[in-house]
């Protein structure tokens with residue numbers, strides 16, 4: 750029997766990607782404090798948040814199925830970038846990403862009352878050099894606001910990407926291969942009784 754899951758996420762992309770794996774699941778948003786700790790490296794930060802999202806749902810009483818949580822950050826110059834807070838913040842981010850390679854870290858975590866398993870997928874993404882006008886126009890599509898690093902590779906933002914090494918699906922919010930592996934590992938023997 751295929752495992753039934755909870756998806757502790759508000760993201761429509763994660764919903765779409767988890768559906769692609771063929772699982773039945775119930776999706777809901779969890780409230781987690783996404784503040785990065787002082788001197789917390791981006792890799793540890795993103796994994797802690799994914800675990801926190803999954804564990805918060807378990808703590809809220811979602812205990813009859815495993816919970817999947819995830820988090821994505823864009824990393825450049827050692828800084829983890831979340832969603833842009835306004836146009837100015839977005840323009841600063843685009844200026845940083847323009848003509849350079851950055852990393853996208855997506856963490857996935859599965860939790861139940863007994864255990865939590867997690868992993869992080871790292872992908873290199875290279876952007877073309879962007880003009881001021883391209884950045885302005887992109888902002889006005891409305892796409893950047895709810896995306897880490899201010900772009901969506903699966904949308905209009907895809908035209909800025911000249912190269913990618915790693916997982917396209919992880920950049921979009923949920924790595925398909927690694928999520929499948931994690932679910933299998935987590936639920937081994939789970940549904941046999």
Ligand SMILES: Cc1cn([C@H]2C[C@H](O)[C@@H](COP(=O)(O)OP(=O)(O)OP(=O)(O)O)O2)c(=O)[nH]c1=O
Pocket residue numbers: 757758759760761762763778779819820821822823853895896897898900901902903906920921922
């Ligand atoms: C870089 C990139 C990010 N994103 C999205 C994926 C995530 O939804 C979002 C990163 O923000 P997250 O805080 O990881 O996720 P979220 O707030 O959307 O959902 P939740 O915390 O409830 O799970 O950015 C894209 O859709 N495309 C991209 O190319």
